[in-house]
Amino acid sequence: MDVLIIGGGIGGLTLALTLHERGIPCRVFEMAPQIKAVGVGVNLLPHSTKELIRLGLESELAKAAVATKDAAFFNRFGQLIHREPLGRAAGYDWPQFSIHRGDLQMILLAAVEQRLGKDRIHTGWQCTGFSQDAQQATAQFRDTVTGAALPDQSAAVIVACDGIHSAIRKQMHPQEGEPRYSGVNMWRGVTRMQPILSGACMVRAGWLSHGKMVIYPIRNDIDAAGNQLMNWVAEIETPVYRKRDWSRPGNLDDFLPAFADWQFDWLDVPKMIRDADMAPEFPMVDQDPLDHWTEGRVTLLGDAAHPMVPRGSNGAGQAIIDCAVLADLLAETKDPVDALKAYEALRLPATAQVVLTNRTNPPDAILREVFERTGDRPFARIEDVISPAELTAITDRYKKVAGYDREKLKAAG
Numbered sequence: 001m002d003v004l005i006i007g008g009g010i011g012g013l014t015l016a017l018t019l020h021e022r023g024i025p026c027r028v029f030e031m032a033p034q035i036k037a038v039g040v041g042v043n044l045l046p047h048s049t050k051e052l053i054r055l056g057l058e059s060e061l062a063k064a065a066v067a068t069k070d071a072a073f074f075n076r077f078g079q080l081i082h083r084e085p086l087g088r089a090a091g092y093d094w095p096q097f098s099i100h101r102g103d104l105q106m107i108l109l110a111a112v113e114q115r116l117g118k119d120r121i122h123t124g125w126q127c128t129g130f131s132q133d134a135q136q137a138t139a140q141f142r143d144t145v146t147g148a149a150l151p152d153q154s155a156a157v158i159v160a161c162d163g164i165h166s167a168i169r170k171q172m173h174p175q176e177g178e179p180r181y182s183g184v185n186m187w188r189g190v191t192r193m194q195p196i197l198s199g200a201c202m203v204r205a206g207w208l209s210h211g212k213m214v215i216y217p218i219r220n221d222i223d224a225a226g227n228q229l230m231n232w233v234a235e236i237e238t239p240v241y242r243k244r245d246w247s248r249p250g251n252l253d254d255f256l257p258a259f260a261d262w263q264f265d266w267l268d269v270p271k272m273i274r275d276a277d278m279a280p281e282f283p284m285v286d287q288d289p290l291d292h293w294t295e296g297r298v299t300l301l302g303d304a305a306h307p308m309v310p311r312g313s314n315g316a317g318q319a320i321i322d323c324a325v326l327a328d329l330l331a332e333t334k335d336p337v338d339a340l341k342a343y344e345a346l347r348l349p350a351t352a353q354v355v356l357t358n359r360t361n362p363p364d365a366i367l368r369e370v371f372e373r374t375g376d377r378p379f380a381r382i383e384d385v386i387s388p389a390e391l392t393a394i395t396d397r398y399k400k401v402a403g404y405d406r407e408k409l410k411a412a413g
Contacts, residue, residue: 001336002026004139004155006127007162008035010042010101011302011319013108015161017055018323020116022331028112029125029153031144031162035109037102040188040280041218041231043068043202044104046087046094047404048317051324053094060107065099066217066228069200071395073366076206077378078264081370082391086202092406098202100190100218100229104316125150127167130158130298137297139168157336158298159326161319164287166304172295179285182309182359184208186284187234187250189276190218192227196267199228202313203267204364207371208237211258212364213269232272233310234259235284250281284309286359289352294344297337301326306351311362314402318351321403354402363395 003019005012008030019026044052044065052061069089073081087096112121124144131138137158141150160168164179195217197203203215212235219229234255252273262269273279286309293300302319326343333339370385379385399405 001156001330003157003159003330004029004137004153006139006158006160006166006168007302007304008032008109008121008123009161009163009302010105010108010316011304011323012159012161013105013112014052014055014320015159015301015323015327016112016116016120017108018051018327019330020112021055022327024327024330026116026120027153027155028121029127029139029141030121030123031126033124033144035105035121035123037100037106039101039105040190041216042099042101042104042316043216043313044097044099044320045313045317045402045404046092046096046406047402047409048320049087049097050094050409051320054324055111057107057111060111061097061099061104062095064103064107064219065097066200066220068096068098068202068216069198071202071204071363072197073364073391074203074205074264075367075370075374075378076210076262076376078205078262078266079378079382081382081386082366082388082395084392084395090406093410098200098216098218098231100231101316103219127160127162129171130168132158132295132297156297157330157340159301160299160304161301163303164285164307166300168298169300169304172292172298172300173290176287176290179287179307182284182286183237183239184235184284184309185238185255185281186310187255187279187281189232189273189279191230191232191272191276192222193230193272193275194226195228196230204367205262207367207376208235209371210376211236211255211262212367213259213262214364215267215272230272232276234273234279250279252279254281255279284311286355289348289355292344293348294340297340299326299340299343305347306355308351308355308358311358311364312354312398312402313363314354314358317402317404318354322347322351350403357398357401361394361397363398366391366394369394
């Protein structure tokens with residue numbers, strides 16, 4: 001049996017490594033002419049680092065990433081609402097890593113090239129569709145640069161890891177329509193600056209109607225002054241919607257005024273935003289859960305299967321879990337068609353629950369609760385607004401939905 005992987009992002013490269021570990025040959029076909037270190041920050045929660053460590057990548061990840069120690073939630077006045085430990089500091093057997101997406105992709109790419117060989121990765125191949133019969137599945141391609149047709153490629157299984165605009169997803173679900181806009185626009189940036197708080201803290205502050213920030217470091221000691229590379233996301237409710245484009249430059253005038261008075265004793269937010277190299281803008285979008293991912297010998301994985309709004313630090317993690325489940329089933333099941341059916345039966349409902357929870361009650365629902373209960377005013381004591389038990393319950397519920405409840409994850413081995 002062999003597997004044809006469409007997409008050389010986090011999901012596609014992780015799947016290649018995972019299949020290789022299980023002794024299953026595979027090839028990766030990536031649309032970009034060259035796989036480059038692009039993007040901004042991504043969080044790897046303990047359920048996903050468990051799988052990456054299983055692949056022997058802990059040392060490389062630890063060198064490139066920040067081992068996240070804690071999460072802190074603040075209102076837009078800079079008042080602390082809740083703090084909790086994360087990763088190994090919270091008693092997990094596996095760390096939580098905050099890392100530049102490009103660094104993660106380059107770590108995965110280097111491992112694939114070393115273990116599988118560079119000849120297993122094909123760049124500049126844009127998948128345009130698929131066909132199949134009882135024995136194999138076939139993907140059609142064109143050259144990304146010239147648009148010319150490239151030779152069809154066949155394998156026992158095709159896995160689409162090519163994101164929310166996947167051609168294979170569109171062929172399976174031609175009536176689906178455009179991604180669903182959440183009503184929230186985002187601007188993302190990275191800033192070179194001194195560490196804040198614990199130096200390894202994931203900060204969520206404010207609330208969407210008046211402006212919300214997510215802030216966390218993704219590289220340590222980037223210069224002789226001990227600066228970090230700080231990832232930040234500004235989120236604001238807005239009716240304005242433009243099609244998702246990861247490279248579209250943002251305009252500071254569109255969002256900086258919402259954060260103009262966010263000058264706290266622990267961070268000057270306007271300065272952090274102004275000091276960023278750039279601030280790309282894109283809408284927060286997802287898609288409704290599908291009724292199926294699999295047709296015969298072809299299936300979906302990661303954002304091609306379950307694109308979700310980035311409000312639980314969990315999109316990359318769910319793709320990595322997909323890889324582990326799918327590879328195990330392909331290795332254990334005689335008929336690959338049966339393996340893909342079993343994969344869908346396990347992962348589709350689990351990820352559908354994450355997609356819907358990210359819309360309504362992710363961990364930062366803590367901020368919404370305090371915003372609503374205080375009427376967006378400062379408080380004297382957080383305990384007069386919401387109890388510590390209620391705060392903990394919100395984040396604990398999400399951990400269970402997303403699959404990284406500490407005790408359950410530990411019991412799974």
